[in-house]
Every structure is written in structure tokens, then in C-alpha cells.
Amino acid sequence: MDVKATEHSWLLRNKLKIAPWVFLIPALAFFAVYVIEPIFESIWLSFYEWNGLYRADGTSTAVWVGVDNYIKLWDDPKFWTSLKNNLLWLLLFMLAVPIGLMIALFLNQTVSGMRIYKSLFFFPFVISQVVVGLIFGWFYNPDFGVVGSVWKALFCEETINIVGNVSFRCSSPPPDILSSPEFATYGIIAAGLWPQIAYCMILYLTGLNNVAADQIEAGRLDGAKGWRMLWFVVLPQLRPATFIAVVVTVIGALRSFDMIAIMTQGGPFGSTNVLAYYMYETAISEYGERYGYGSAIATVLFLIMLIYISYFLWRMYQDEKGGR
């Protein structure tokens, strides 16, 4: 038997072992370079101090500082503000799940034109968060935004002087939500909820489509209706939708960056910072790059996210074991 024939038959015999790798390698290599490797590199960098520069001979100017960056983080009030705001986002963002369910229940009818209504309700999710941020920034504007105008209509008197200029006299000035350290974060979260509610709504609308009609009928025969029906018959069947809604909402809350960058840039006085934005601001700031410290913040955010990722993977693993 000549060599070529053996090679050929080896390929043939192991066809089913080699083929998956041929299909996998392009995606895997690409994903490894841009996603997997950078995760480890970031964690590694968090033990360095580095301004992102290289020496003439191409070596990095990074200096090993051990856990110094993490010690600095511990004493950094901005870090704690950001962490606290992240928790606030997580907590309040969860409102998107029940509100999304409520709207889905309201819309789960079959009157004419319902499809158009459902898609129009879904609209906010399709729009870029940058645009949502701009819309709400303007919405909250105390001088000419919706909030300001409503306030003026309710609490202000309009006076026109001789020259014809309009001025307002208010019993209390209209609230400037985004400039107030106490309320700005709530204002941004409310804006962020808008698209997130739309997302949860669509998950529930699809879920409601798949609710078994016979179980609803059986429930009706047993005299269940309204809340009891919702709680005992419908919600258990919506569990997969609820699971996904919670997962995407948690991820959305922890990823919040665009809205903050657009609406307040972390201000006033850092009061609306979250880890995602603080990390960006630190790593690429006008005062020079601080890659090491930024990476330490990113690592903390990553570890928080890892809790959810592990939970999600664990759930998937349970499903896989149950399946084929």
C-alpha cells in the first residue's frame, strides 16, 4: 500500500472528527482574537500601570504594580458612587419586566390593526440609545423641554412686558432633572427603561402566543380568572420568556453607557457615573490614558457580569442535559 492511499483512508476514516474543526476554525479564531484573548489581557493589565505608549524599540512602557490599582479603587469615592449607581440601575431596570408584561397583556388582543399597534409599541427598542438619550435630554430640559413646559403651564404666570418679551414668574422654578445630583440618575434610568420595556413586552407577547389554550380553558372551568389566572396558570407557562427578559434586562442595566455619555457624561459632580462609563472616562481621558486603572475597573464589572453569565450557562447546561 503506498503512502498516499493510507493518508487518504486516514482522512476518510476520521472525516467526522476533522470536519467540525474545518467549519469551526474561522469563527473560533476570529472570536478568540477579538473577544476571548482581550478578556485575559485586560485582567493581566489591571496589575500594571500603563499610559498605552511604547518605547522606540516597540516594548511597552507598562510597569508592574501588583494589586495597587485595586487598593486605589477601594479608596476611590468615584468608584463607590459608580458601583452604587450600577446597583440602582439593576434594581430599577427590573421594573421593565412587570411593566413589559402589563403592556403585553394589554396588547394581546386580535382587533383589527393590532399588528401595527404592536410594532409601534416596539419602536423605542429599534432606535439607537444615542437618539433616545438626546430625546430625553431635551424632554427634561427645564427651559423648553416637555417637563419645563408642563411645569410652566401648572405653576407659572406668563407676563409680557412693553417690548413684547415674554417672561415667566413661577412659584418655584422648573426642575432641572439632569443637573441635580440627587435626581439625574433616576432621570437617565427612566429614559433607559423606555426601550427596555419595549423589549420585555415583545418577549412576553411572543410568550403569550404560545400559552396553551386548553389550560386556560381548564382554568376558566375551575373558576380562575383575572389575577389568579395570571399568577397560577399563565405566568408558569411564561417562565422561559420571564427568564430571558430578566437576563437581557440585567445585561442592559450593567451595559448602560450610551445614555450616560449622551445625557450627563457622568455629571453633575460624578453623581451619574456607572462602572461602564467611569472605566471609559478613566482609560481614555483628556489627561492621558490610564489603561491599568481602567482595566481594574473593567475587571470588577466583568466579575459582576460573570455571576449572571455563569447562572445563564448553568441553566443552558440543565436544558442541554435534558435534551438530545
Added chain:
Amino acid sequence: MFPRPIEKAGPGARIGYQLLLPFVLIIWLLPLLAIFATSIRSGADINAGNVFGWPGEFAMIENYVAVFTRSQASMYFINSILITVPSVAISVSLACLAGYALAIYRFRVALPLFFLFVAGNFVPFQILMVPVRDMSVRVGLYDTIAGQFLFHAAFQTGFCTLFMRNFIKALPFDLIESARIEGVKEWRIFWFVVLPLVRPALAALAVLIFTFVWNDFFWANVLTQGESAKPITAGVRALNGQFVNNWHLVSAASLIAAIPPVIMFFLMQRHFIAGLTLGAVK
């Protein structure tokens, strides 16, 4: 069906419901309607403080033309297309191959590899930021269109693979089995048996990834410096600074940035929703 269909509750309830619907919708979309109303006003209206009353004059065409003539909006818009289309094409095709491999072949690391894609898809962007930026600078991809779409393509491959693998796994396995018994080569099975069957998944992924990448703002800031490679989302922010107090122009620019995903969504609505949910809610 839950809640009880409104038709069964009598004509009064049905008419009440149908009257209530547009009312609730208007409240829900109020921010969007307000910004649209602003985008068709003239600058004079805004300066006079007439933001909510009936417009003094309609300036829709003037405003939208002004956005393009008085700024670099058209360049940003083209950049967005140049970034988004290759991202979709690359990530969806790579994920087809990878999803096929992970769904059809039984090998020991199939599940761990699958989980790697899933996990990677959920990580916060910030953990990737410094290394990706540093690498882009070193290989000359920083501040380029290619630098952005290569990253997006790689990142979205995670989500696409999750989606494709689950979709292919749900196909009847007998099809592949019988093709193998017939002696059909593996890549021909992929091309002629599996690929035609996953067309709905391809459409769903394409619209979803289009929307995700089009709406990206973070990477546009991390991977670009000047104006020449910025997509429309970052461009709108720049315009916001340029058009200070010209709210009618800012509004028009924002709506222009929002239009392509909205059109995509309306054209491919069924696929879009299937994509959002099927990847997860089976």
C-alpha cells in the same frame, strides 16, 4: 388566549378598547412624537419659545436638507453603512459554519466551545476595550472603517453562533444522517441540505445584527479619533455640539440616524421578532 378576547365582552368594551389604544400609543410614543414635531418647526419658532403649540411655519424639508448641507451627516451616514453591512455579512456567515459544526457533530468539546461563544457574547464591552484599542492602533486599524467592522463582526459572531447552533439543532437530524449514508460529502451536506433550511434564521440574524451594529456608540468612540471614520450615532453627538440650541436640526439629525433600523424592522418585522425571541425562547 389570555386575557379573555375583547370580542367576547360585548361591542361596548370592544369599541372602548379600540378608542383607548391610540390614546395609550400616543402617550407611549410621546417623546418620539415631540421630537418629530420639533424637527419640522422653523428655527424662529424654537427661539420664540413655541415648542408645543401649532408650528408657525412648516420647515420639514428645509431642516432635513440643512442637516445634510450644514454638517457632515452624509459622510457619517455612509460610514455607518460601510461599517454595518460587512459586519452582518461576516458574522452571519462565520456563525453558519460554526453553528453547523456545533449542532451536527458530536465531539467532546462541542458544548464547552458553544458555551464559550455564549459567554463571550455577554461580557461587558469595557473588559475588551483596552486590548482591542491597543491592538487596532498597533496594526493600523485604529480610526478606520475596517477596524470597526472587524471588531463588530467578531463580537456578533458569538450571538450569531448561539442562534444558528440552536436553530440547526432543532432541524430533523435524519436528513443529515441519510445524506451521509448516501455518501454525500460533509461540505455538500452543509451547502445543499442545511443552508437552504436555515434561511429564516439568516434573515432574522441579518436584521438583528444590522440594528445592533448600526446603533453602536461605544466602539465608535473607542476605535475612532477624527471625523472621517465615525458612524452616524457618534456623528449625531458631534452635531449636537455643532447645532447648539438649534433643536430643530438636532431633532432632524437624530431621526435621520434612527431611520434605517426602523425601516429594517418594518420590512422584516416577522424575522426581527423571531430573532429576538427564538435565540432564547424556543
